[in-house]
Amino acid sequence: MNERPSRHVIRPSGCPGLLRVVQALDGGICRIKLDGGSIQADQAEAVALVAERFAGGVIEATNRANLQVRGIGPERDALIESLLAAGLGPRNPAGDDVRNLMLSPSAGIDRRMLIDTRPLAEQILTTLQTHERFHELSAKFAVQLDGAEALAMLEHHHDLWLSALVRDGEPWLAFGFAGVPLDEPAGRVPLAQGHALVVAVLELFLDLARPDQNRMRELLAEFSADEFVTLLARRVPLQPCPDWRRVASTDGLHIGIHPQHDDGVFVGAVVPLGRLDAAMLRGAARLAREKGDGSLRFTPWQSLLLPNVRADNAAGVLARLQALGLLVSGDQPLAQLIACTGSSGCAKAMADTKADAHQLAERLHRRGQALNIHLSGCPRSCAAAHIAPATLLAVAPGRYDLYFRDATLPGFGALQAHNLTIEALDHWLDAHPRSPLDA
Structure with missing residues (x-):
């Protein structure tokens, strides 16, 4: 049983929360649920501080627009109390688990909303x-x-x-x-x-x-x-909705510079493979305070937005985000890759997916390609809450089965190749230039 702060009664669960630190191979994990994915600059700085002081300095942007601190050591109570003092906790301790409400990252500012x-x-x-x-x-x-925003998961x-x-x-x-x-x-x-x-x-x-x-x-x-x-219908009056269809969202709006509903723009950048360090988060918070409205918005694409930036400041903001180590163009291969924690932090993972994703990104860069690929260390697919166009499912260290999404099939889709190394995937791409990856 994990240690729990004495002042908070938390029900058992395998899911981390702010008040429930769950143990992994690389230490404890604390999940900070953000209202609508939004966090104030001073709160982001508090997360950066506790990640440095009480953990391994690793901060993850999740696919539900939340944040996680990894590698937490024995001072988990001090970490939790610091986050609560920053206003990042639930209104009621028992309510932490259930505040699972996803909004568009551009809620309230999207031009198409x-x-x-x-x-x-x-x-x-x-x-x-x-x-x-x-x-x-x-x-x-x-x-x-x-x-009905243009930017919506x-x-x-x-x-x-x-x-x-x-x-x-x-x-x-x-x-x-x-x-x-x-x-x-x-x-x-x-x-x-x-x-x-x-x-x-x-x-x-x-x-x-x-x-x-x-x-x-x-x-x-x-x-x-x-x-x-x-x-x-016995509890709340309902009406049929026979002819309505949601217009699909617009790809790529979570990265780069985009005009808002009113004045200003929002600026987006991808967190490489979903991982920030304290300096990156602190630097983004400083930018939000200096050039935006003092807030950051995290997205289901494991990226962050700075809303309400003046248009004449946007290019400079993007450049500073890039200097912090964030990815500011969809043409960068790493910006299109998803990878779970991998065997360096998770006992269930069959491969070091983060390291393999970096290797894959380097090979794709040499090929001049940026492909939407998900690397999963096991069938649970923790890093992607949807089925990606292509999935590399680990079967052994450094080896993966390749799947393409197929709506008629369960799981990751149709198996294309078995037991590929990252180098072998490079050769597979050469041999299959008309695959969906190259469409």
């Missing part, structure tokens, strides 16, 4: 943390609130998703279960009923689910979605 999701998000997050019954939800149970499955639309000049929310906003919706409610809908869905889920059914997909595997909606 239909609504500013942040006021409703604040309502939902408060309720998740303070409604005692919701503390029964799994630490993996997650909600997505989508304002639409591939991560959520237990409940809500997506903005406009009918007759009025804002509504389409919604669905165990999927993504690109799916066919289960119905719609007026925007003003969005909070009531979330509460009703979560309460109905808890009423119906057995103790072993932690996720909506598990409940719906034996209790049909139509039955669920029928019962839900």
Whole structure:
């Protein structure tokens, strides 16, 4: 059993939280959940300080737009108290696990948004943390609130998703279960009923689910979605949403310089393989304070944004982010690669995925290619909450099976090659110039 701070009663779980430090090969892991992926500059500096003082100095940007501190030593209580003092904890200790609400990284500033999701998000997050019954939800149970932004992660499955639309000049929310906003919706409610809908869905889920059914997909595997909606309609008025389809998001908006809804721009840069050190995070915080609005936004693409930057300052901000070691162009091969912790920090990993990803990036750079590839140390796919176009699944140190995404197949998709080294993948690419990777 992991040590726990004496002043906080935390339920057992394998998932790290701010109040629950989980042990890994490289030390303890503390996960800091950020409201809508946003963090203030002084809070970011606090994370950098505790990573240096109480851990190995490694800070991870996660695919749910949160932060993790790795390599935590025996002073975990001091680390937790420092983060709580910085205002990074939950409103209620028992509510830390359930504050899983994903927004667009450009919520409130996106040029294509239909609504500013942040006021409703604040309502939902408060309720998740303070409604005692919701503390029964799994630490993996997650909600997505989508304002129809151009910059939005639409591939991560959520237990409940809500997506903005406009009918007759009025804002509504389409919604669905165990999927993504690109799916066919289960119905719609007026925007003003969005909070009531979330509460009703979560309460109905808890009423119906057995103790072993932690996720909506598990409940719906034996209790049909139509039955669920029928019962839900008794709690909150619903309307059908037959002809609505979410327009796909725009690729690449999480990196570079992009105009906002009003004045100014946001500037994005990718965290190399999802890992920051304290100097990088501290430098980005300083930039946010000097050239932005004093905040940073982390993204599901393991990148960060500086919002509300003056357009005439944007190029300089991008250059300074690059000088800190962040990736500022999608043409950089490392900016397109995803890799899990790997065998250097995880006992389940079959290979050192981070080191192999760096080797792969060097080879791709020599080829003049930047390919979207996910390196996973084991089948759990911790680094990617969606199926990447190509996955290298480790089978032994330095060796991988290559898969291409195929919507008709489960898991990573269709197996293309077995037991490849990174060097052998280079030769495989030469021999298959018409593969989906080169499309």
